[in-house]
Amino acid sequence: MTEEKKDIGQIFLNEVNVEEPVEEKPKKSFLSKAVIPLLAILTGLIIGAILIAVTSQTVWAAFGESFWRGLSQVWKEVVTAYGALITGSLGDPARIVRALGSGDAKAIRQAFNPILESLVQATPYIFAGLAVAVGFRSGLFNIGVEGQLFIGAACATFVGYSINGLPAYIHMPLAFLAGAAGGAFWAFIPGFLKAKTGGHEVINTIMMNWIAFRFTEWLLSGPMSRPGSGGLPLSPIIQDTAKIPQFFASPIRFHAGFFIALAVAWLVWWLLFKTTWGLNLRTVGTNPRAARYAGLNTSKSIIVGMTLSGALAGMAGAVQILAVNHSMALGLSSGYGFDSIALALIGNNHPVGVILSSLLFGTLRNGATRMMVVSAIPIDIVDVIQAIILMFVAAPAIIRSIYRLRKPKEEEQQVFLSGWGGQS
Amino acid sequence: MAPILELKGITKRFPGVLANDHIDLTLNKGEILALLGENGAGKSTLMNILYGLYQPDEGEIFINGEKVVINSPTDAIEQGIGMVHQHFMLIPVFTVTENVMLGNESVKYGGFLDREKAAQRITEISDRFNLEVDPTFYVKDIPVGVQQRVEIIKLLYRDAEILIFDEPTAVLTPQEADELFKIMRLLIEKGKSIIFITHKLREVLEISDRIMVIRRGAMVGETTPEEADKNALAAMMVGREVDLEVDRSESIPGEVVCTIEDLVVVDTRDEVCVENVSLDIRAGEIVGVAGVQGNGQTELVYAVTGLLKHVSGKVTILGQDVTRFTPRQITELGTAHIPEDRQQDGLVLPFTVAENLVLCTYYQEPFSKGVLLQYPVILENAEKLIENFDIRTPSAVTPVGTLSGGNQQKVIIARELSRPIKFLVASQPTRGLDVGSIEYIHKRIVQKRDEGAGVLLVSPELDEIMELSDRIAVMYRGQVLAVVPNKGISKEYIGLLMAGVMPEGPVPTRESTLVEATF
Secondary structure, eight states: OOSOOOOHHHHHHHHHTOOOOGGGSOTHHHHHHHHHHHHHHHHHHHHHHHHHHHTOHHHHHHHHHOHHHHHHHHHHHHHHHHHHHHHHHHOOHHHHHHHHHHTOHHHHHHHHHHHHHHHHHHHHHHHHHHHHHHHHHTTOOOTTHHHHHHHHHHHHHHHHHHOOSOOHHHHHHHHHHHHHHHHHHHHHHHHHHHHHHOOOHHHHHHHHHHHHHHHHHHHHHTTTOOTTSTTOSBOOOOOGGGSOOBSSSTTOOOBTHHHHHHHHHHHHHHHHHHBHHHHHHHHHHHOHHHHHHTTOOHHHHHHHHHHHHHHHHHHHHHHIIIIIISSOBGGGOSSHHHHHHHHHHHTTTOHHHHHHHHHHHHHHHHHHHHHHHHHOOOTHHHHHHHHHHHHHHHOHHHHHHHTTOOOOHHHHTTOOGGGGGSOO | OOOSEEEEEEEEEETTEEEEEEEEEEEOTTOEEEEEEOTTSSHHHHHHHHTTSSOOSEEEEEETTEEEOOOSHHHHHHTTEEEEOSSOOOOTTSBHHHHHHTTSOOEETTTEEOHHHHHHHHHHHHHHTTOOOOTTSBGGGSOHHHHHHHHHHHHHHTTOSEEEEESTTTTSOHHHHHHHHHHHHHHHHTTOEEEEEESOHHHHHHHOSEEEEEETTEEEEEEOTTTOOHHHHHHHHHSSOOOOSOOOOOOOOOSEEEEEEEEEEEOTTSOEEEEEEEEEEETTOEEEEEOOTTSSHHHHHHHHTTSSOOSEEEEEETTEEOTTOOHHHHHHTTEEEEOSOIIIIIOOTTSBHHHHHTTTTTTSTTTEETTEEOHHHHHHHHHHHHHHTTOOOSOTTSBGGGSOHHHHHHHHHHHHHSSOOSEEEEESTTTTOOHHHHHHHHHHHHHHHHTTOEEEEEOSOHHHHHHHOSEEEEEETTEEEEEEEOSSBOHHHHHHHHTTOOOOSSOOBOSOOSOOOOO
16 A cells, blocks of 8 residues: 555654643643653662662661661662762752852862763753654654764864864854764765665664764774873864853863753754744654655655754764863763653753753763762672663653552553554 | 354453343345444444354353353364454465365365365365365455355355354455455355344345344344435434435635655655656545555555655645655644544553644644643643544543543543644545444544645545545556546446556446435
8 A cells, every 4th residue: 555664663653742842731730741751760779779788788787787877788788879960960958058158269169070070061962862753753763863963073173173263253163063063964874775775774873873983993092192191092182162151160171052952952952842843853753654755755854854963963062072071082972872862751842851960971971980989889780770761761661550540541442343453 | 944053142241341232133044144233332342242252241151042151263163153254364476275175174184284185175266156266276366255155155164054254344445345245145055154244235235035133232223224224324323313414515615735756765665656657636625535454545545644755746735845744744734633543653652642633733832832742732622522523432531542442532532633734645535434433434524624734535435435536546456447526426437446447438328416425
């Protein structure tokens, strides 16, 4: 009947795209939509606490002495760990109060540094999460964000160090846009292949990731290597004119990129939900057959959606180079591109949701460092917590059954007489 | 003697909906009970309960006077309840024997399939009930009507005493349907009992012994074919008087709006599915394309609307050769398309009613200025169409997927018919809809014709074609076998053409020239 093949990817995309933009629905549904992610976070933290207790030597030792000692040790460990997680990511309230009382500007800045650092950590997540969200909204599963991020970073770095004598108000945007263009180009390739040959974007973006990793490695040890780096894959430091300004003196890294990220998120929201282009992308992304019926050019939409997604991914790389690292090394990304898939899903593929979940991920990442220092709990526990949160968000039925929530009405009634035998 | 099946006070609630409200149903041995009701009336829920897919919140099931609990389809089969589904549950590349055995395999030598034994039993059953099924044939090679008989054999093979037929005639030609009715008669003569689910009133009156009507989850009436007529049944189903016959004046054909010349279309497997089709559609007339589903009608519509490229031939719409046109260009010429599959092609289910109402025109003024969507205008347009086309929706910003099938279809009808169109392609415009919606949509289509649009109507429901069309084209295996004016033509004649038989001699007519109502 039709050439549209139902593949796993399509089914998955339908699953993740079933939501509607928040602003077009009554207000109360925002809360009902947030319930599942919030409970997922809570459950993730609870299971994380269990893991902290179970993996601790001292807890086992205390249980060896007596049950009650064991329990109190569990309590102590978990409070220490999560306490460190919170003070490390949001700041220590006592210290903030003290600093405010003393009136010393430097002390105040340092007291607020944990929360500012969380925003710094959240910034690349916002860009990368938007990249994935735009992909999903356009019906594309862009797993290649990580690779696009590397190419974007390389382009921004190159423009950042190689051009001399430009004023900052030109050089900095130019370097940033070069990053976007690099990511866009890298995503255009799988987009084009999907539109013209039907090559699945999941496979092609994964492959493009590997090409990007090895390609940037070669760039950094060859054409773009820093003189005197001794063969280490490392780029020259970018010009001061290309740097995105940081607001405070070192070691506070809080920078203007965070606000650029918010502005871009707004732009993406506007584009997706307020323009004909966005409606076009979302229609093709939600129901390509209906899009064809309505006269839309689905191939064009796929290429545009993928390229836009890549541009956002490139921005994630560019902002890290121009605002934080100031030169490119291979350890540029701690898996932003892959975490962003998770946070786009938690954020319901909506720009506001992406910002919120980016803040959560940034906070967890930032706090985890302090947690490791204070309580000797491996940083990996945060990965586990993140993974659990994602699993629960992806499988809302589990959360509903744990917390005995009702299923939305429309889902319940979707069972029909002929539905059980495989045909409907 | 206790009735073979008795449902007492069956109640099933879904959140916010009472799907079955204390339904009592009695099925006597050796009778055909028709279960009639609109879509969403609760027939399916009731049968799902009987078949073990749902558990009732209240109520009891008795078989031969004994109380039973049915937890799964397996339980149902053990209790002698079997169901013939609307969509067959057969594996095309298996033989009849293998399909019938599946799930209930006879084995020999401790683990090898005993096909011979099964085939022998199938032949016995086939002979006993006059089913004429050869157990050695592959299912893919036998006609649809025979496939349905294989489904019946599957039930009889498992010693089913109560047979549920779910919309069994939807995929059959009129002749095949007559054959099925004969078989159903024979089944009850031999002591089986049948529940027959349908929305076609004519069939209910023809075949059933008793009729029960469900409306909004409750049993609203019980009658017999002798006591009832179509109008009474329709009124019981809908809860109000229904005008079954569309007032359709003689058409006044004008200029040709669409010419199809020697059209050849191949499907994705490169098989020819539309073969040298030529057809004219004039302004102010409805050309109905009759035919059993899957004889190339879908592809014909796709080719005409630009969704499928054709291999050769030519389609001209309003004087323009549209061979190289995109679907959007064809729409912009003044064509509207009500697609066959409303959920897949016609709507974006998670999108709002308002957005779906501008699906084909959102990029034009006044719905957008430049690239900026004008949501206030889009919402205003939606409010107006919801009012004009009586779309039952909580609001204009409700996702269209949460509406009932009839209201989803009304969204499409509203979108397509509210534009100034000259050519309408309507593919199965009333598929799966209830009597009230069908009545409404038929009126709208005729109204569009009277306003001077040419209409190409495709439907496997012969009644619908005969009621609405001014001319009828019959498609069989991709070809148009005949185009006849719909004047005093008999249903049997069209039925033969649908089965691929070219009747000899002059076109036979019915005694009565009255156009028979749908359903």
